[in-house]
Amino acid sequence: MTNEELKTKIAELLPQASFDESGQWLTINVAPAEWKPLAVKLKQDTSLYFDFLFCVTCIDWKTHLTMVYHLDSTKFRHNIVIKSIIDVANPAIETVSDIWQTANFHEREVYEMFGVNFINHPDLRLLILPDGWEGKNPMLKDFEDPVNMIKL
Amino acid sequence: MVEEIGTTTDGDIIINVGPQHPATHGVLHLVITINGETIKKVEPHLGFIHRSIEKMCESLSYRQFIYVTSRMDYLSSHINNHACALCVEKGLQIEVPSRAQVIRVLMDELTRIASHELWWGAMAMDLGAFTPFFHAFRERESINDIMEETCGARLTMNYMVPGGVMQDIHPNFQTRVKNFITLYKSKVGEYNELVTGNIIFQNRMKGIGYLSSEDAISFGCTGPTARGSGVSCDTRKLYPYEIYNQLQFDEILETGCDSFARYMVRVREMNQSIRIIEQLIDNIPEGDFQAKTKAVLKLPKGEFYQRVETARGEFGVYIVSEGGTTPYRIKFRSPGFSNLSALDHIARGSKLGDLVAMMGTLDLVIPDIDR
């Protein structure tokens, strides 16, 4: 499907979504609350069939956090990017690990690195950081580690 | 004595495999729950070699950050560097000279063979056969020698720069690659004699570690792991970069969905890489090996994503630029991370000895998972 077709199709599914075509792939901005219902449709819709979630990450913009989901369809080979702006004070978004199992690990990584709380995640524990990690989430921009120098 | 430590009420035993364990090939820590010899649960604990490369890259310039990525998947460091260089070139819209493109692809494929060779030896060693490991290293060493001569290093080459490659190929490069191809072709039959055809090996591999194609996609598995389940996911074919769309090679697909299928994909992939090298080695175009670039690279504001096919699967670089000399945020989508997440799923219900074989067929490189 071309970007135009994708746009019309997704607009049907979620009228309030906004689109951005400046990047490599069609980018869809959704509110955190709208993301989970949309995700279910994206996976289940036979003409979209986004079954391959190949990248989940988060960007710290200091004022807010942006969750970024890269989706691919192994059947139609079209890609989209979903972005969802979440509050920096109380970062939370619903998990999609029941739709794409790969999200389980990726969301755990985002959880410990950015402190995003994934609602209904089956196993939201620290994956990379040592058990009992206290302190800021390391990938946030204002994280300072006096022991292990990161900045030069 | 034994009851006191790590035993659950229903007689299951919890065993820590790793961080120091011969089968994890690194510092992977798996907490496995077993009942007798049967695995009930596998729970990976990561982070023993986490260096926060993504954070480090945020303070490095677009020329500098490429070298760090060699330290992630050190067995396909070249391909990681390639992905980063491609992503920066995509942002800057640099046209890479065709000579550089051919050299890059040649190096990629040599790296892929070297990585698969090492995997093949380690895989056999996981199953208790020590000899193939050394036989695999014989061929791998000759690739490393070629790399050393042209790139100046054996493992973490840092040969890619935005716009091309750092140095031109060494004058001996073509002869040595041809010698390697001859060596490889004379020795590859031994792999089948020693391991592939062996009845013990086949029985250890066939039918274990079943990963259906739906699960492979859902777990985000890529590379030979997914292709062993019949999922077409070769980025070189699907989203061709460099000159891959002009080359003749097959995407290897196996439909067995088990460990043996994943094994066969890798073994057959080596032959395809040889095929690519044979097409290119006599046809390296003349010209520059590097495009003219500015001394200080500044990516325009925006987001850039580049997918490449490493030896382990799809490697993605996601650069978020604010227009400065350093990236605002970099995300590396490493294939091992997603492949590892499928381990629990495929290992449940199988024997402890099979866990080792499954980990072998997933071809885990721990720095790639931890980053």
Added chain:
Amino acid sequence: MLSFSTISKSIDSWLRATFSDTWTMVIEMLIAGICVISLFAILGLILVLMERKVSAWMQIRLGPNRVGPKGMFQSLADTIKLLVKEGLTPDGADKFLFNLAPILAIIVAMLLMAPIAFAKDFQLWNMNIGVLYVSAVSSMMVISILMAGWASNNKYSLMGAMRSGAQIVSYELSAGLSILVVVVLSGSLNLNEIIQSQADGWWIFKGHIPVIIAFIIFIIAVTAETNRAPFDLAEAESELTAGFHTEYSGMKFALFFLAEYVNVFIVCAIGATLFFGGWMPFHIGNWQGFNHVMDFIPSSIWFFGKTFFLIFLIMWFRWTFPRLRIDQLLNLEWKYLLPISMFNLLLVTAIAILGWYF
């Protein structure tokens, strides 16, 4: 001609002339003990070096080549290293059993030396139930492994020990049945008489295909019994790190190591005795001339030659094959080897009764 038997006889007669009978007995026991211990040490050194060289050459490596001429003192250096290393006992371990296990392993290996005929008329104890003794005592090996695995208070050790228990108990059966094949044919449990029965040809040649099958089953079973790859599930380096001896270090580990190699030597010596005629030179029926030429080679060389050939076979397997899984291992024994060897035994009994062997 100088041989082991003349030396032992002259020592014996000299002792009897000098001392009383009781003292002769005591001194001879002492000498035998010292001989066995030194044989142990020498065997350990030679076999470790042999294994390292065999594996190195199969793996296109050079192997040890630094200590001494062609690396011949490498295993000696290793032994010294192991001797001076600290023998750790883990905190939660059952200290008594933990320390007893390696000693038990070595005692079992020593006991097995008794009935083996190293050369013509050179045997520590020519007992009439030699074969039975060997198969009975060798199964005690599993006790030391279980003891080590249990006492270590380590889950890897325990799993290794349990695997080893299941494995040794199973393979004991087919090893015993294939030994019985030769016992049936020769009609004796006495190892010396079994050797004498092969004076006109070794059983492997005289006994047709059933004995060859028995030999193959025997070598599989003893490989499994001595916990060697491809049946090294008790150690299973890539799965259980080191299995039952994970927690052992220093000399205690060295004793396990030594016991493993001595066990390999002993089972190969038994195999050589049963199927290849022990110290009996290569004889063909009534070819007096040929047989006479063969007799010129000392009997000890025949014995050690055959034994080391079998040891090489076992090492060759180890450095070629991947390991089996535990359920596959037990399947192989109970579903394939045991029925085959039972049928084979029946066949051999018929052959023996009808006198169809040479």
Added chain:
Amino acid sequence: MSNNSNYKDSSKASPSGGGLEGASSYLKDIFNGLKSLVIGLRRTFYYFTHHKEIITQQYPDNRETMNLPERFKGEVVMLHDENNEHACTGCTACELACPNATIKIITKFDITPEGKKKKAIDKFVYHLELCTMCNLCIVACPTDAIKMAQTFEHSVFNRADLTKVLNKPGSKIREGVE
């Protein structure tokens, strides 16, 4: 001679009891398994007897004959000619190119014979312990003053020994290098 040949996969159904077909496929399985093992044994025996295939390099002994390729990245060195002159202008391009802050250039001001002040390097400090041999400084250098040496045995007993000053004492910049 081979062992464990009669092993069959547990996941496969065992041949149905009785019948010539079952028996023949059973024997065929055993034969094929045996054959695969013999093939493997033959291969290892080939290497056991063919010692010229051995690829071991006896490293510390072959130091003299060992040839490292000229591009091998061992450590950064500064080239000095016979007059103890180098080509480093102290432009700090390498310092900026380095991702790990391996290079620190301390400059001073020389007085030229004409009485003019001229910037020159005082010390070219190189932290080998931080260096990842990425070659970026060599590429960045506009005057080819530094290059990668082929040394690789860098271990020292004292960590401070890894911090090196690359310009030789008393050296000065070569005439004509700007």
